[in-house]
Amino acid sequence: QTGYSGRSVVAEIIMPDENFMQFVKVNDKVGAEHYWLNQMGGKNMMEHMLDRLALGEVSPFDAERVVGPLARPKRHPQGS
Numbered sequence: 001q002t003g004y005s006g007r008s009v010v011a012e013i014i015m016p017d018e019n020f021m022q023f024v025k026v027n028d029k030v031g032a033e034h035y036w037l038n039q040m041g042g043k044n045m046m047e048h049m050l051d052r053l054a055l056g057e058v059s060p061f062d063a064e065r066v067v068g069p070l071a072r073p074k075r076h077p078q079g080s
Contacts, residue, residue: 008057010049010066014042047072 014020014036023032036042043051049067052058064070 008052010045010052010058012042012044012048014040046070 016024017040020032020035020040023029023035037044046067049058049063050070050072053060053063053070060070
C-alpha cells in the first residue's frame with residue numbers, strides 16, 4: 001500500500017454568486033476577496049487551518065509547514 005491515509009484538505013472554496021462574478025468581470029480582485037470574505041462568509045486557508053487546529057484535527061507543526069506562521073488574518077473594510 002502506498003500514499004497517505006487519513007489526510008484531509010485545507011483550502012479556499014468559493015461558490016460564486018452573481019455579485020461575486022461582477023467583481024471578477026471587471027478584474028477587481030481586492031473587491032472580490034472582500035466580498036467573498038465579508039459578505040459570503042468565506043474563509044481563507046489560514047482561517048480554515050486555525051479552525052481545524054481548534055478542533056484538534058491537525059498538529060500546529062503540520063499547520064505551520066503548510067500555511068506558514070499561525071496568526072488569524074485581520075480583515076480590512078473595503079477601500080482600506
